[in-house]
Amino acid sequence: MPLYHNEDQAMLADTARGFIAEEGNIAKQLRHWRDRNCKDGFGHGLWKQMAEMGFTGMLVEEADGGLGMGHVEAGIVLEEIGRNLTPSPFLTSSVLAATALKHGSDDLKGRYLPGLIAGDSVFAVAIDETAKHRPSRIATRAEKSGNGFRLTGSKSFVIQGASADMIVVAARTSGSDEDADGITLFAVPKDAAGMSHASVRLVDSAMATHTRFDSVELDGDAVIGEIDGGRAVLDAMLLAGRVGAAAEGVGVARGAMDMTVDYLKQRKQFGKLIGEFQALQHRASHLYSEVEIARAVTVKAQQLLDAGAPSAELMASVAKAKVAKTARLAVQEGVQMHGGIGMTDEYDIGLYMKRDRALAEFLGDAYFHANRVAELSGY
Amino acid sequence: MADLETFRAETRAWLEANCPPEMREPVRDESDIYWGGRRATFKNDAQKAWLEACVAKGYTVPAWPKAYGGAGLSPAEAKVLREEMGRINARPPLSSFGIWMLGPALLHFGTEGQKQRFLNEIARGEIRWCQGYSEPGSGSDLVSLQTYGEDKGDSWEVNGQKIWTSYADHADWIFCLVRTDKADKYQGITFMLFDMASEGVTTKPILLISGNSPFCETFFDNVSVPKSYGDDVPAYVGTINRGWDVAKYLLGHEREMISGADGGDRTAGIGAAMKRHAARLGDDLDPVLRAELAMFDVDALAYTAMGEKFLDEIKVGKAHPAQPNMMKYAGTELNKRRHELVMAVGGSRSLEWESEATEGGKPSRNWLRTKANSIEGGTSEVMLNVIAKRILDLPGA
Numbered sequence: 001m002p003l004y005h006n007e008d009q010a011m012l013a014d015t016a017r018g019f020i021a022e023e024g025n026i027a028k029q030l031r032h033w034r035d036r037n038c039k040d041g042f043g044h045g046l047w048k049q050m051a052e053m054g055f056t057g058m059l060v061e062e063a064d065g066g067l068g069m070g071h072v073e074a075g076i077v078l079e080e081i082g083r084n085l086t087p088s089p090f091l092t093s094s095v096l097a098a099t100a101l102k103h104g105s106d107d108l109k110g111r112y113l114p115g116l117i118a119g120d121s122v123f124a125v126a127i128d129e130t131a132k133h134r135p136s137r138i139a140t141r142a143e144k145s146g147n148g149f150r151l152t153g154s155k156s157f158v159i160q161g162a163s164a165d166m167i168v169v170a171a172r173t174s175g176s177d178e179d180a181d182g183i184t185l186f187a188v189p190k191d192a193a194g195m196s197h198a199s200v201r202l203v204d205s206a207m208a209t210h211t212r213f214d215s216v217e218l219d220g221d222a223v224i225g226e227i228d229g230g231r232a233v234l235d236a237m238l239l240a241g242r243v244g245a246a247a248e249g250v251g252v253a254r255g256a257m258d259m260t261v262d263y264l265k266q267r268k269q270f271g272k273l274i275g276e277f278q279a280l281q282h283r284a285s286h287l288y289s290e291v292e293i294a295r296a297v298t299v300k301a302q303q304l305l306d307a308g309a310p311s312a313e314l315m316a317s318v319a320k321a322k323v324a325k326t327a328r329l330a331v332q333e334g335v336q337m338h339g340g341i342g343m344t345d346e347y348d349i350g351l352y353m354k355r356d357r358a359l360a361e362f363l364g365d366a367y368f369h370a371n372r373v374a375e376l377s378g379y
Numbered sequence: 380m381a382d383l384e385t386f387r388a389e390t391r392a393w394l395e396a397n398c399p400p401e402m403r404e405p406v407r408d409e410s411d412i413y414w415g416g417r418r419a420t421f422k423n424d425a426q427k428a429w430l431e432a433c434v435a436k437g438y439t440v441p442a443w444p445k446a447y448g449g450a451g452l453s454p455a456e457a458k459v460l461r462e463e464m465g466r467i468n469a470r471p472p473l474s475s476f477g478i479w480m481l482g483p484a485l486l487h488f489g490t491e492g493q494k495q496r497f498l499n500e501i502a503r504g505e506i507r508w509c510q511g512y513s514e515p516g517s518g519s520d521l522v523s524l525q526t527y528g529e530d531k532g533d534s535w536e537v538n539g540q541k542i543w544t545s546y547a548d549h550a551d552w553i554f555c556l557v558r559t560d561k562a563d564k565y566q567g568i569t570f571m572l573f574d575m576a577s578e579g580v581t582t583k584p585i586l587l588i589s590g591n592s593p594f595c596e597t598f599f600d601n602v603s604v605p606k607s608y609g610d611d612v613p614a615y616v617g618t619i620n621r622g623w624d625v626a627k628y629l630l631g632h633e634r635e636m637i638s639g640a641d642g643g644d645r646t647a648g649i650g651a652a653m654k655r656h657a658a659r660l661g662d663d664l665d666p667v668l669r670a671e672l673a674m675f676d677v678d679a680l681a682y683t684a685m686g687e688k689f690l691d692e693i694k695v696g697k698a699h700p701a702q703p704n705m706m707k708y709a710g711t712e713l714n715k716r717r718h719e720l721v722m723a724v725g726g727s728r729s730l731e732w733e734s735e736a737t738e739g740g741k742p743s744r745n746w747l748r749t750k751a752n753s754i755e756g757g758t759s760e761v762m763l764n765v766i767a768k769r770i771l772d773l774p775g776a
Contacts, residue, residue, distance in 0.1 A: 003688035004697060261771050276775035278764070284773065285766035289705045296688040297681035315680070322681040325674075366677075373680070374673040379654035379664065 082251020
């Protein structure tokens with residue numbers, strides 16, 4: 001399969017680009033909700049519009065009412081979300097939670113998917129328990145209790161946790177904290193007794209929670225996939241999420257780069273456009289080169305994931321790490337080349353820097369994924 | 380697609396029957412590469428047999444038209460042949476600047492007479508060519524070149540000096556940029572072809588920091604170059620005074636080649652191999668070195684995907700025309716980093732300049748060789764200039 005978009009995908013990209021630039025732009029969404037100190041950190045109206053565009057259920061199977069599309073398509077939407085810094089539940093709900101629900105019972109699908117597809121529901125995922133992404137260690141426990149389970153523990157960095165109608169929680173049903181096996185995934189409804197959220201606004205204005213589970217009673221049918229066999233579902237969800245986060249990061253990098261290159265063509269100092277200075281030209285050209293490479297490997301990871309290739313694991317980590325490094329370069333060069341105004345809240349380039357920081361941390365940063373590349377390669 | 384599978388089966392059978400086992404061994408040193416030319420000798424019978432079989436089949440230049448010594452393969456068929464040769468580790472039967480550089484220029488700009496004569500000679504490995512571009516005062520700023528051909532009616536009298544002429548001391552003929560109009564910088568250069576045995580041509584090898592001498596200084600003292608070698612065989616490619624167009628076309632081609640975009644696996648991750656290498660030397664990877672290898676592998680594997688995307692896009696005309704500059708820049712910088720890491724893993728063993736264990740200092744010599752990657756064929760800085768101007772459209776670039 002060639003590493004560029006086919007005709008249908010190119011059409012989708014045109015549509016997504018126009019729609020998100022129009023409705024999801026920084027003024028209409030990120031700044032709008034941030035300046036109103038919105039408790040959700042995103043707009044439900046846009047989420048509903050994204051449903052009307054067919055985006056919310058694009059990864060959901062057609063048999064379940066979705067569009068049955070792949071990660072190349074989801075990545076197209078995510079790149080535009082990244083470029084516009086659009087706060088939205090798309091990555092957590094339509095990619096991560098939707099991937100987990102593919103492994104769920106018909107009952108679970110029937111309970112949650114229609115709301116997702118309609119843009120009425122928002123889902124979150126609760127994986128991390130410490131300040132760094134470390135899914136190999138899961139200490140939150142779910143004990144057998146009657147016909148169901150009793151969930152105890154805490155999770156952090158739960159994006160939009162307090163807004164979510166359902167949270168996918170990775171918990172331990174057997175074994176010790178570091179065991180690969182013994183994990184079970186649960187779909188925890190928002191009104192579950194004993195679940196409490198401490199909301200916190202993040203640097204990029206997104207809302208996240210530290211979520212506690214104090215003997216939360218769950219029905220047996222809240223289980224996603226097999227009891228004790230949740231690691232496979234968790235891995236599938238992480239894989240999809242990482243490839244998705246890479247695509248969004250490509251959008252952040254491209255958005256920051258485009259804004260910066262435009263600025264080099266407008267700002268004058270010493271009687272000429274600063275883009276005439278070779279010192280800046282070379283840095284911009286290097287950035288272009290890195291962004292092109294990051295984008296290529298992200299599309300490669302999407303295609304491998306859609307093809308079900310075993311090498312998708314490795315390429316997803318390559319993509320996540322490469323994009324994290326590249327977007328970091330893009331936003332740092334962006335602020336520096338904007339000079340003093342790059343430090344002001346009025347200009348958008350600083351918002352790219354903030355978003356990159358949070359997005360890179362989500363589901364593992366460049367260090368985490370470079371280490372994973374080494375491990376998967378056998379060293 | 381069925382036709383392509385038939386072609387693959389036929390190719391596999393042909394290679395099985397015609398590629399001698401010795402030609403399926405990895406290339407160990409320079410003597411394993413057959414460059415062709417008037418003075419070439421075969422290392423062994425297998426090398427000779429392999430060349431002759433490929434010449435007969437048109438497989439020294441498989442994608443060239445049959446009339447010019449090729450096999451007329453489509454891009455898809457040529458890819459199958461590369462894959463099948465790669466499968467059995469078949470060596471290239473013939474390597475030459477004629478195949479890589481002059482051939483593409485002649486296919487694009489040459490007259491029918493030039494194609495008939497020169498392309499067939501190149502395809503059969505009869506003539507070894509070298510490239511006369513750079514001069515002592517004209518490196519990155521190539522268009523400032525001074526080697527001058529004075530118009531003598533039916534001939535030019537060429538005077539000047541070239542540098543970095545690859546294997547000029549082994550070459551039979553040269554394709555050479557010569558100024559023929561001093562008044563016009565860009566439209567005053569002619570792309571000439573002439574015999575290195577001409578009176579007044581001398582070459583002097585340059586000893587490099589790697590200890591090798593692949594490049595020469597080439598001097599022209601009153602060299603007489605006839606304007607024609609016969610009916611429809613002019614001694615210049617394209618038009619007189621418009622050789623810069625040909626040179627630019629070829630530079631683009633060369634950058635693509637150096638960028639490694641047309642195949643090869645030197646862009647794959649190296650961490651696992653480096654761990655084994657360290658183990659053979661009785662060591663383990665230092666944690667910080669392991670981390671650097673991991674970061675390198677991220678970049679290398681990502682670049683491999685970029686190479687794949689670039690080739691896919693070139694096939695359908697989607698790639699930006701200046702994208703080879705970006706590939707060359709990123710690919711050569713990556714290769715330099717690769718060899719820095721290989722040297723670090725090898726420790727004092729990789730410092731050995733002459734030893735059996737290092738096959739004559741291969742790690743250090745290869746490491747030093749890579750430093751030229753980002754200089755030859757356009758420096759990294761020139762590549763960044765081109766990206767700034769042609770892709771980013773920055774002012775004054």
